[in-house]
Amino acid sequence: MKKIISRFAPSPTGYLHIGGLRTALFNYLWAKKNNGQFLLRIEDTDQNRLVEGAAENLIKILREMGLDFDNQEPMIQSKRIKIYQEAAKNLVAEKKAYYCFCSAERLENLRESQQAKKQMPRYDRHCLNLSPEEIEEKLAKGEKHVIRFYVPSEKKTEVNDLVYGKITVNNLDLDDFIILKSDGFPTYHLANIIDDHEMQISHAIRGEEWLPSLPKHYLLYQAFGWENAIPEFVHLPLLLNPDRSKLSKRQGDVAVEDFLAKGYLKEALLNYVALLGWNPGTDQEFFSLKDLEKEFSLEKINKAGAIFDLQKLNWFNAEYIRQAINNQDATYQNILNESKKILATTYDLEKVLKVSGSRLNNLSELKEAAAFYYNLADYPAEMLIFKKSDLEKTKLGLNLALENLAKITEDQWQEKELFELLDKLIQDHNLNPGDLFWPVRVALSGQEKSPSPAEILWVLEKEESLKRLKQAVDKLS
RNA sequence: GGCCCUAUCGUCUAACGGUUAGGACACCAGGUUCUCAUCCUGGCAAUCAGGGUUCGAUUCCCUGUAGGGUCACCA
Numbered sequence: 001m002k003k004i005i006s007r008f009a010p011s012p013t014g015y016l017h018i019g020g021l022r023t024a025l026f027n028y029l030w031a032k033k034n035n036g037q038f039l040l041r042i043e044d045t046d047q048n049r050l051v052e053g054a055a056e057n058l059i060k061i062l063r064e065m066g067l068d069f070d071n072q073e074p075m076i077q078s079k080r081i082k083i084y085q086e087a088a089k090n091l092v093a094e095k096k097a098y099y100c101f102c103s104a105e106r107l108e109n110l111r112e113s114q115q116a117k118k119q120m121p122r123y124d125r126h127c128l129n130l131s132p133e134e135i136e137e138k139l140a141k142g143e144k145h146v147i148r149f150y151v152p153s154e155k156k157t158e159v160n161d162l163v164y165g166k167i168t169v170n171n172l173d174l175d176d177f178i179i180l181k182s183d184g185f186p187t188y189h190l191a192n193i194i195d196d197h198e199m200q201i202s203h204a205i206r207g208e209e210w211l212p213s214l215p216k217h218y219l220l221y222q223a224f225g226w227e228n229a230i231p232e233f234v235h236l237p238l239l240l241n242p243d244r245s246k247l248s249k250r251q252g253d254v255a256v257e258d259f260l261a262k263g264y265l266k267e268a269l270l271n272y273v274a275l276l277g278w279n280p281g282t283d284q285e286f287f288s289l290k291d292l293e294k295e296f297s298l299e300k301i302n303k304a305g306a307i308f309d310l311q312k313l314n315w316f317n318a319e320y321i322r323q324a325i326n327n328q329d330a331t332y333q334n335i336l337n338e339s340k341k342i343l344a345t346t347y348d349l350e351k352v353l354k355v356s357g358s359r360l361n362n363l364s365e366l367k368e369a370a371a372f373y374y375n376l377a378d379y380p381a382e383m384l385i386f387k388k389s390d391l392e393k394t395k396l397g398l399n400l401a402l403e404n405l406a407k408i409t410e411d412q413w414q415e416k417e418l419f420e421l422l423d424k425l426i427q428d429h430n431l432n433p434g435d436l437f438w439p440v441r442v443a444l445s446g447q448e449k450s451p452s453p454a455e456i457l458w459v460l461e462k463e464e465s466l467k468r469l470k471q472a473v474d475k476l477s
Numbered sequence: 478g479g480c481c482c483u484a485u486c487g488u489c490u491a492a493c494g495g496u497u498a499g500g501a502c503a504c505c506a507g508g509u510u511c512u513c514a515u516c517c518u519g520g521c522a523a524u525c526a527g528g529g530u531u532c533g534a535u536u537c538c539c540u541g542u543a544g545g546g547u548c549a550c551c552a
Contacts, residue, residue, distance in 0.1 A: 011551080013552085045552085046550095046552070048551080049551065049552085100550095104550080107550090111549095115478090118479090119479085120479050120480080122548090146550055164481095167481070167482085168481090173481090173548090174480095175548080178549085178550055181550040182550055183550075187549095187551085192552090207546095208545090208546070209547070209552090210547095211481065211482065212480070212481055212482085214481095215481095235482090237483085240545080242488085244545065245545075245546095275489065275501095277489095279491075282491095283491085283500055285500090285501060302489095303482075304483050304484065305545065305546090306489065306490090309488050309489065309503085311488080312489065312501080313502095315502055315503085316502090318514095318515095322515075356514095359515080360514095389511090419510085433510055434511045434512090435511085437511040437512085438512070439511090442512085445512095447512085447513090449512055449513040449514085451512095451514080452511080452512085452513090453511080
């Protein structure tokens with residue numbers, strides 16, 4: 001069987017787009033599933049959009065996400081210009097491409113007049129019939145030029161896509177597209193095909209936005225005589241904004257590094273994004289990267305675009321945080337490290353996480369959620385009284401708690417024991433839970449909504465707890 | 478506008494041509510030791526429209542409609 005080789009071929013424009021992450025993931029998964037190879041290629045052929053350090057950043061994020069590529073060094077297109085130029089010239093020699101000396105102004109005028117006539121903007125082949133002498137002369141003079149691919153007219157081009165099936169277009173609808181730019185760099189179409197061929201890519205998995213240019217790529221393969229080595233094409237349904245337009249920066253975060261910075265776990269990100277456009281065929285929702293490597297398949301890729309739903313991502317992330325805290329696994333270590341960066345570590349961080357971690361959608365919320373441990377905000381005395389209680393009972397509850405907690409030794413200061421003590425006080429003195437739990441909790445947190453009193457006591461430890469309870473008693477007297 | 482693609486709850490999605498159209502998120506209600514979160518139980522909610530084919534269409538075909546993508550010396 002043919003060896004499976006996939007690739008992720010991003011253009012280094014600054015950050016890793018969440019859609020790019022999904023594309024990378026699917027390529028990675030398909031390779032892993034088949035014991036194949038997953039290669040990385042940097043498509044940096046646009047000199048105008050170069051961003052310093054973008055490629056390095058991309059590589060760093062990919063590694064951070066666990067999507068390691070199998071080539072020692074990624075292929076860098078800007079280092080291979082000679083190869084593309086050579087290939088383009090060969091096509092010219094075979095009359096499958098031709099030099100074009102048209103100025104930008106001429107092309108623009110052409111476009112405008114065509115649009116005015118409601119025609120499709122397309123190159124008019126002005127330079128197609130230049131004589132060899134004219135071409136020689138212009139080249140000798142160093143005139144600016146590009147190389148265009150000659151799209152055979154009056155034919156149809158059919159290409160198969162593994163997801164969308166047969167795509168057919170009329171060649172007349174294709175333009176004589178540029179393959180080599182006037183600065184000597186190749187366009188995407190040329191470089192992409194040459195490199196995929198050289199890397200022996202078996203499956204080209206990329207976003208659906210490429211579907212319209214698929215026939216161009218097929219024509220290029222033919223022109224090079226590589227019909228028998230064309231990869232399988234797999235176009236992935238688009239990731240969408242809530243308004244169903246292509247997922248873009250304008251409507252929220254789209255950079256993987258932004259999500260990471262906000263405290264989203266890579267496990268949650270990967271899991272969620274895997275389910276966008278692919279379905280496992282079962283009701284299973286939680287997949288580790290290893291699970292996905294086993295389960296992934298191209299047949300179960302959907303055709304319709306999928307809205308990127310932050311609420312569902314939040315749910316996944318919250319689940320992963322809770323699971324990690326319960327299981328104390330590798331992800332937990334990661335969470336612990338991240339939390340250290342977020343919080344001052346006056347209190348036992350593990351206790352803080354155990355109590356407040358289960359209430360988070362993402363780690364960056366920890367700062368606010370845990371603020372009350374470090375600084376007790378001022379609160380009105382009335383807040384201490386539960387709506388179904390009154391001043392007398394509240395005072396009684398608070399004083400009982402204060403007196404009895406003071407008697408507990410440091411090593412008895414455990415969540416379970418603390419809860420049992422408070423519960424016993426209620427029973428013994430015939431109080432309602434709200435007469436004691438509520439005011440104790442408010443006294444400790446300064447908030448109407450918070451973790452339960454025993455949990456907070458456990459985190460704050462004895463000294464600080466008693467201090468806050470005394471403060472509350474004073475407020476009521 | 479030309480070309481291409483798509484169409485099941487608000488969202489992600491299941492359903493060999495025969496199901497009370499299933500699950501998850503979100504939302505709503507109730508329950509669990511005070512509040513919040515978790516957890517449990519229940520609820521709301523969908524086959525874009527019209528024609529065919531068929532004993533029978535969510536499913537196959539056609540048309541329409543809607544949405545999206547793409548039409549660069551960007552990828």
